Amino acid sequence: MQDIEAFLIDLDGTLYRGKEVIDDAPEFVKWLQTSGRRYLYVTNNSSRTPEQVAEHLRHLGIPARPEDVFTSSQVAAEYIKTDGRSGKRVFPVGEEGLCTSLTEAGCEIVEDGPADYVVQGIDRGFSYEKLKKASLLIQSGATFISTNVDKALPTEEGLLPGSGSLAAAIRTASGEEPLVMGKPAARMIDFAVERLGVSKERSVVVGDNLETDILAGVNAGVRTVLVLTGFSKEEHVATAQGRPTVVLRSLTDLRRHVEGTDK
Amino acid sequence: MQDIEAFLIDLDGTLYRGKEVIDDAPEFVKWLQTSGRRYLYVTNNSSRTPEQVAEHLRHLGIPARPEDVFTSSQVAAEYIKTDGRSGKRVFPVGEEGLCTSLTEAGCEIVEDGPADYVVQGIDRGFSYEKLKKASLLIQSGATFISTNVDKALPTEEGLLPGSGSLAAAIRTASGEEPLVMGKPAARMIDFAVERLGVSKERSVVVGDNLETDILAGVNAGVRTVLVLTGFSKEEHVATAQGRPTVVLRSLTDLRRHVEGTDK
Incomplete structure (x- = not known):
């Protein structure tokens, strides 16, 4: 090597x-x-911004600038940016890092109404209502993107539900497989x-x-x-x-x- | 016939x-x-009580008493009642019909702390927090029961997420397949x-x-x-x-x- x-x-x-x-x-x-x-x-990790990730690394003594970090949320944003479709309206199922990456890439975040994409990552605010909106939008033609399909998150509390478990719910409800980014x-x-x-x-x-x-x-x-x-x-x-x-x-x-x- | x-x-x-x-x-x-x-x-249907189902039928002109109705929640309750295990503590992921059936069958509903069963049906109050609790309890040995695994619910709003989509989330997070009742x-x-x-x-x-x-x-x-x-x-x-x-x-x-x- x-x-x-x-x-x-x-x-x-x-x-x-x-x-x-x-x-x-x-x-x-x-x-x-x-x-x-x-x-x-x-x-x-789709929930933290590159700034937050870099800060955590520096806190541990590891040199890191935001531009040294590449998250699955950024891959999703990059994918949409370079996708041929004209519409960039995104219904997000995710946390801060996801919405920040999407906004920075020029996407329009929509909470209601039609969307061109449903982009899902880990979301500790996940609810039946979000699942319902995501599923209906995908059934209406929105592209289903999942930042990552990790089944579980290892934490001090134990193995907590990962982004992949939320993707499984949306996939089952909508009948569509996600495009996986991470x-x-x-x-x-x-x-x-x-x-x-x-x-x-x-x-x-x-x-x-x-x-x-x-x-x-x-x-x-x-x-x-x-x-x-x-x-x-x-x-x-x-x-x-x-x-x-x-x-x-x-x-x-x-x-x-x-x-x-x-x- | x-x-x-x-x-x-x-x-x-x-x-x-x-x-x-x-x-x-x-x-x-x-x-x-x-x-x-x-x-x-x-x-x-796991969300309605037999009384509510019978009332809906009578409203439509169809003869019905509560005892003529058998829901997947009642099957879950029946299953736990006749199961050999001594503990009957249940963490419910569901609505009124589910909790009523479980309570009537002598189960103890627990919102926190250890449980012998996680019983899941359609739950329009589903959240990451419930998913997390359910998954941790199953990983700790609770038996995972799903009233039914219907993927979607046909409604006037369209095909809404069914009980099966919530089961998929819990299954993915916990790594355990549910016992299906319905x-x-x-x-x-x-x-x-x-x-x-x-x-x-x-x-x-x-x-x-x-x-x-x-x-x-x-x-x-x-x-x-x-x-x-x-x-x-x-x-x-x-x-x-x-x-x-x-x-x-x-x-x-x-x-x-x-x-x-x-x-």
Whole structure:
């Protein structure tokens, strides 16, 4: 991997776990900076704005600017922006990060009345009324977009319902499958690589989750590194839908691997 | 079908369509009464109490007492009552009809704290908070029961999200499949036949929906009549998962068929 120029790095389980930084994460990012490599923090989190994500990273000692962050809400906004359809009216089922990304991309947020898109992410204000509006709009022809279909969110309270559980409700009620923006969809990696201006051949996805991070890289045709600091364990690799190019214990091991000093 | 003693009759699409009675429904039920046949109104509707359902039927000119009505909420209550487990604490995701049936069956309704069951039906007060509580309780070992998994509710506003769409959210978040009480589960027909005290051989399910009514009858090993006054069309029969014993245009035709005067 000595030829890698760009790193698409996952957050939870890769740079931190909940509120705790993973020991070698700050040092790893500083090495990326000093060695002139490019990187983007690529997250399925749709509720936080890039500013909020960057602030959380800096709070943990990890260098981060808003422009270093790429969320699934931004992918949704990017998708709509570049979609050929003229209408940009969006009914959102989501939180602040989603609405901010959509507004910044020139979408018109509508709470009532017709819409061209229903864009859904994690929404802790989800209700039957929102489900009903979303379903009726989709049945009337609005395009159904889901920022990500993660089934559950690991938190200190336990595994809480993720964006994918809300997507399941809307899909069942409307009879339409969503266009998925976040990992494991290739779309997120495609947009990220484009944003960094680096070729796919010189990019790598780094993450802790075989089902989202690694599968997204595989789907997009980009090399992948599974770090064993989060969700997936080494024994899951053999049966995974998408297999990583390399499995490494830590970001420090990744640095050594890229530098060729692990031989 | 001249040997049939008991009729398990669906409501919407069979006796009425929304707020309008189907012309020959009152006369058909009166014929059942005067000819000494037994019947039960068997509905997946979990939000109304038997009293409310009976009142709606009487308003449409159809004879009905609360004890003639069997709802999917009552099946859930019956199931818990006869289940071997000692605890009867239930976290409900549902409306009045559900809570009433559960309370009448001796269940303890809990809004917070541990529960032995999560029982879910249509709930127009559904929220992320309820989804979260339900999912955490199921992950902690509570049995997940869904009154019915109808995907959508046909109304004057259009196809609104049905109980099945809420079940999909809870299933996705918790990773557990629900025990389904209503049609097409055989359970509902088994309980209904038991309640009427008639053998399965002498019973028939009458309904307008191949996917719920007819499949429930097939699953329970009971004869079925599809009436073409509601959801399913004759051309859907050939590809249906469960095939009706007889397809008839109307309840009047069913009466003639049972009397043997249609030859």
